[in-house]
Amino acid sequence: MAEGLPPNGALARAAAGHHxxxxxxxxxxxxxxxxxxxxxxxxxxxxxxxPAVPWPKPTWRPGDPLPDDAAAVDEETRAQARATYERINAQVLPPGR
Structure with a gap:
């Protein structure tokens, strides 16, 4: 029954995960x-x-993070790095500093 369905139909898009x-x-x-x-x-x-012009970034494709998602990931990475930095300082530096 699925043999006659179009390659760009809803079933094919659902199976591929993109359109x-x-x-x-x-x-x-x-x-x-x-x-x-x-x-x-x-x-x-x-x-x-x-100076040389930098190489362009590739075009977005399905499976790549969206630009908004990339900004959220960068913010989360920064927050984790800051927390790690503060934890290390708390272990190394004398109290009250």
Whole structure:
């Protein structure tokens, strides 16, 4: 019964966990390649005294964290690092300091 269902139908999207088609993946890959070629061209033709343009970040794809989620993860990492720092200071430094 599932053999005749379309490859981009609801069942296929649910099984894959996202709604991206092969064309979407190809477009994302093409954009990443075009961004890299543009940066390489700009860096090749820049003045030697100018700093190089940094390489672009890849396009978001399903499975990557959302930008909002990445900010939350960064904030959580900072909070954990601060707590660890304070715990180590409490163990190493004399009391009352």
């Amino acid at each position: 991206w088609t092969h064309a979407d993946w190809g477009a994302a890959d093409s954009r990443d390649l075009l961004d890299m070629l543009l940066v390489a061209f700009v860096n090749a033709h820049r003045d030697e005294k100018q």
